[in-house]
Amino acid sequence: MAASLRPSCRSGARMINLLLGRDLRRGALVSTVGGCRFLHKTAELLGTPAVKILMPALSPTMEEGNIVKWLKQEGETVNVGDALCEIETDKAVVTMESSDDGILAKIMKEEGSKNVRLGTLIGLLVEEGQDWKQVEIPSDTADVPSLSPQAVAAPSTAIVSPVPKKSEHQPGRLQDALKLLDQRQKGKSIEARPVVLSLPSQPAGVPLAPPLASLPCPTAPPVSVPGQFASKGAFTEVPASNVRRVIAKRLTESKTTIPHAYAAADCDLGAVLKLRQELAKDNIKVSVNDFVIKATAATLKQMPDVNVTWDGEGPRQLQSVDISIAVATDRGLITPIIKDAAAKGVQEIATSAKALAKKARDGKLLPEEYQGGSFSISNLGMFGISSFIAVINPPQACILAVGRTRMELGIVVDDEGNEKLQQHQLMTVTLSSDGRMVDDELASKFLESLKSNLENPTRLAL
Structure with missing residues (x-):
């Protein structure tokens, strides 16, 4: 016997319910899809869906989380946007909000549950007015073995319920259902309406199953998608200049293809600061950074194994020590090059650095003035930064991050072996190396x- 159906789906549902039949001999509901019959226990269809x-x-x-606290209890009304529970992720404790209205019928994962995998069932929600105490517990309540955030963020919800035996109204309804399914597969929206099922009258003496009222279709609740903004208009797109696009590309290339290693040292700049004061008396103005450039160039001259670049298959040792200095501009960071810095004096380096920095800010650098280089230096001391880590500028092997000069007290031993407190002007330098x-x-x-070259600047003239 065939049952009549008005094909539809409740609000928010993503499945298509079709005709159901009844097998009187077995006392159960039977459905047919493509000539295949499926048996369903009547109680399963009559339980409160969730x-x-x-x-x-x-x-x-995030791959798993811990249930810290449920903010709603079983039987409580839940509205869209209400806080459901607190979940501890790999980053922080985050409040999970409800994406649907209804009643919290069952908590499947209690407070304190640890290492709950993405996609695991943690609770059940029913519509208001339904008997939440009689909620049907799904049979597939086991934890999901392994799901990525992307997989959970886009669950598959294309489900088709069984088709009844043939009847005079079946072909048209079947075509409608197939049309709806085709629209769902193509990503088109399907109108959401409640499902109403009716069973035909039964012969005398045959037990009649309880009437099937509205059978809402369970939906897969939306989940948080990493990177999505809360609403349109919550941000302003800033067009990237060509310089910033190149910087982004090179930084990404550097961090994803170069095995960075880091090491830091504190250098005592007392002798450098004293020498600067003496040079200033002769109207020779040089900065601490000029001494850092000179000391770095001299060290690279002493250690040519560090003055190398990567050519794709191995290191290439360079004959000239060319120091790239990071300069911040309105268009982004650029690194003009002081060529053959090891052969230049501190005063000549100071003159070259000032001229290159001005050309960089004015956007007048020539390609040969910023392309190449064997070693980079980035100094943020003038911004009050004590220490930081810089990203290598490929194909170079190293970059030196320079912090500010700071005053610290330290114990020193005099010529007679006595210990005493003395002020030190320290500067932290951090080397990022390939x-x-x-x-x-x-x-x-x-x-x-x-460190030795900076703490003994007179050697730099040798």
């Missing part, structure tokens, strides 16, 4: 030599 609440992806790298060319031992020796 919307699944799944463990969402609340951070781009592990393929400069290993930890070589990097340590480089910093040791650089």
Whole structure:
């Protein structure tokens, strides 16, 4: 016997329900799809259907989470946007909000549940007015073995319920259902309406199953998608200049293809500061950064194994020491080059650095003035930064990050072996090196030599 159906789906549903039949001999409902018959227990169809609440992806790298606290209890009314529970991700504790209205019928993962995988069922929601105490517990409540945030963020919800036996009204309804399914597969929206099913009258003496009222279709609740903005208009797109696009490309290339290693050292600049004062008396103006450039160039001359670049297959040792200095401009960071810096004096380096920095800010650098280089220096001391780590400028092997000069008290031993407190002008330098060319031992020796050169600036004239 065939049952009549008005094909539709409740609000928010993403499945198509078709005709159901009844097998009187078995006392069960039978459905048919393509000539195949499926048996359903009547109680399963008559239980209170529910919307699944799944463990969402609340951070781009989240693979599992901990249920810290449920903010709603079973039987409580829940509205869209209400806080459901607190979830501890790999980044922080985040409040999960409801994406649907209804009643929280069942908490599947209690407070304190640890390492709950993405996509795991953590709760059930039913529509208001339904008997939440009689909610049907899905049979597939086990944890999902492994789901990526992207997989959970885009669940598949194309489900087709069984088709009844043939009847005179079936072909038209079947065509409608197939048309709706085709629209769903093409990404078109499907109108959401409630499902109404009716069963035909039964012969005398045959038990009649309870009437099938509205059978809402359970939906897969939306989950947090990493990187999405809360609403349109919440941000302003800033067009990237060509310079910034190149910078972005090179930084990404550097961090994804170069094995960065880091080492830091504190240098005592007392002798450098004293020498600057003496030079200033003769109207020779040089900065601390000029001494850093000179000391770095001298150290590279002493240690040619660090003055290398990567040519794609191995290191290439350079004959000239060409220091790239990072200069901030309105269009982004650019690194003009002081050529053959090891052969220049501190005063000549100071003159070249000022001229190149001005040309960089005015946008007048020639390609040969910023392309190439064997070693980079980035100094943020003038901004009050104590220390930082810089990203290598490929194909160079190293970049030196220079912090501000700071006053610290330290214990020193005089010529007679007595200990006393003395003020020191310290500066932290951090070396980022390409592990393929400069290993930890070589990097340590480089910093040791650089520290010695900075703390004894008179050697730089030799």
